[in-house]
Amino acid sequence: MDVRLKEALRGRALAEGFSAMGVCAPDAIPEAAGWLRAFVDAGMHGQMGWMTERMDWRGNPAALWPEARSVIMLAEVYTPGHDPLAVLNRRDRGAISVYAGGKDYHDLVKRRLKRVGQWLLDQAPGHAIKVFVDTAPVMEKPLAQAAGLGWQGKHTNLLSRDLGNWFFLGAIFTTIDLPKDRAEAEHCGTCTACLDICPTTAFPAPFRLDARRCISYLTIEHKGPVDEALRPLMGNRIYGCDDCLAVCPWNKFAAAARETGYASRFAEPPRLADLARLDDAGFRTMFAGSPVKRIGRGRFVRNVAYAIGNSGDADLTPAVAALTADADPAVADAAQWAVSRLAKGQGLGNPVAL
Numbered sequence: 001m002d003v004r005l006k007e008a009l010r011g012r013a014l015a016e017g018f019s020a021m022g023v024c025a026p027d028a029i030p031e032a033a034g035w036l037r038a039f040v041d042a043g044m045h046g047q048m049g050w051m052t053e054r055m056d057w058r059g060n061p062a063a064l065w066p067e068a069r070s071v072i073m074l075a076e077v078y079t080p081g082h083d084p085l086a087v088l089n090r091r092d093r094g095a096i097s098v099y100a101g102g103k104d105y106h107d108l109v110k111r112r113l114k115r116v117g118q119w120l121l122d123q124a125p126g127h128a129i130k131v132f133v134d135t136a137p138v139m140e141k142p143l144a145q146a147a148g149l150g151w152q153g154k155h156t157n158l159l160s161r162d163l164g165n166w167f168f169l170g171a172i173f174t175t176i177d178l179p180k181d182r183a184e185a186e187h188c189g190t191c192t193a194c195l196d197i198c199p200t201t202a203f204p205a206p207f208r209l210d211a212r213r214c215i216s217y218l219t220i221e222h223k224g225p226v227d228e229a230l231r232p233l234m235g236n237r238i239y240g241c242d243d244c245l246a247v248c249p250w251n252k253f254a255a256a257a258r259e260t261g262y263a264s265r266f267a268e269p270p271r272l273a274d275l276a277r278l279d280d281a282g283f284r285t286m287f288a289g290s291p292v293k294r295i296g297r298g299r300f301v302r303n304v305a306y307a308i309g310n311s312g313d314a315d316l317t318p319a320v321a322a323l324t325a326d327a328d329p330a331v332a333d334a335a336q337w338a339v340s341r342l343a344k345g346q347g348l349g350n351p352v353a354l
């Protein structure tokens, strides 16, 4: 196995803009299939039916591509330059998760993975690679832990002592047999900050997430009306949620983002009143090149209506009243709920993680 090739690869990956690299074997996460099975059997994936497809691949990377000999895991940092929880107190504004404020990481990370992968192929003619980021049936977090990049914290995301937890993961599978790294151990200790702050109590136990209660799932993945009991707990979070990431004490060691494309496209958090007025074309223009665009105008404006219903700000009533007859039934339902809450003076003082 070629130690020099691996170290040259690491240098190349860092030069391309990644912040860390590790390598594991494709069969390095034997317990993952069981975790996935338990998660899906408990229904915790909610409407994410794609998680139940190709579970034999997702749970076992060696089956996904039997010729692969190494999995190269890479971390791409997007640490915010501001306090991501501050916006939660500005109830006339929408909170868009840090990861989604700028350009779509799927595009940026994939482009970088392809460049690093091509460099590797140039060094080892006759070999092959496949690159993955997020959307393939690959469990990126356990693989990254096996490759020594960090550990899955109690909030279930990967974090590291050097990087904190604001980073994306990308994977390069290859037929090249590279030297493997040692898996990282868990360093959460007695800390429970992420579990305690979660506004919807989405963690049934440390290291386990019930996606059906997670605001990230509810705002991005969940189609149709959200359970009425959960709506007040969403506050003004209109796309994703950062609470459990933001409170992690390991972020005091967080590395700065090297990619400027993740900086928010908004100088100030956007006004809910302006977002409620978005039609399809306006939505597409505002979120061109952003991950937000993927959920479409309907789900986004549905989230905006919930946020207005949680604002306690009667001045926002006209903006949301205009949506009560929206062609999208989930938007109309959310708007009716919001109008009724504002009329009853409800909304202010809802639990917001600060």
Ligand code: B12
Residues within 6 Å of the ligand: 035, 036, 038, 039, 048, 097, 098, 099, 133, 134, 135, 136, 137, 138, 139, 140, 141, 142, 152, 155, 156, 157, 158, 159, 165, 166, 167, 168, 169, 170, 206, 207, 208, 209, 211, 214, 216, 217, 220, 221, 239, 240, 241, 242, 244, 245
């Ligand atoms: C599905 C998914 C979601 C779902 C479900 C999240 C989840 N935790 O499973 C939803 C929509 C909620 C989501 C939200 C977010 N996501 Co997401 N998501 C994914 C995706 C596509 C698959 C994850 C998966 O396989 N989940 C299934 C379960 C079975 O696996 P698991 O998360 O590893 O959790 C298991 C272990 O904890 C294990 N377990 C059980 N007991 C124990 C005990 C111990 C001791 C241990 C160690 C483990 C353990 O069982 C758990 C299941 O019950 C990945 C990309 C990918 N292809 O991997 C991105 C990914 C995980 N998401 C990512 C991000 C950034 C987010 C958000 C931060 C976005 C946001 N700001 O809104 C939030 C974070 C919410 C959270 N607290 O997890 C990044 C995370 C990067 C990182 N540093 O870890 C990924 C890797 C995408 C990427 N390529 O960068 N996501």
Ligand code: SF4
Residues within 6 Å of the ligand: 155, 197, 198, 199, 200, 201, 202, 203, 209, 213, 214, 215, 216, 240, 241, 242, 243, 244, 245
């Ligand atoms: S992203 Fe938000 S809702 Fe989801 S688990 Fe973390 S704190 Fe809870």
Ligand code: SF4
Residues within 6 Å of the ligand: 153, 154, 155, 156, 159, 187, 188, 189, 191, 192, 193, 194, 195, 247, 248, 249, 250
């Ligand atoms: S907040 Fe605490 S418990 Fe949660 S992941 Fe970070 S160190 Fe672990």
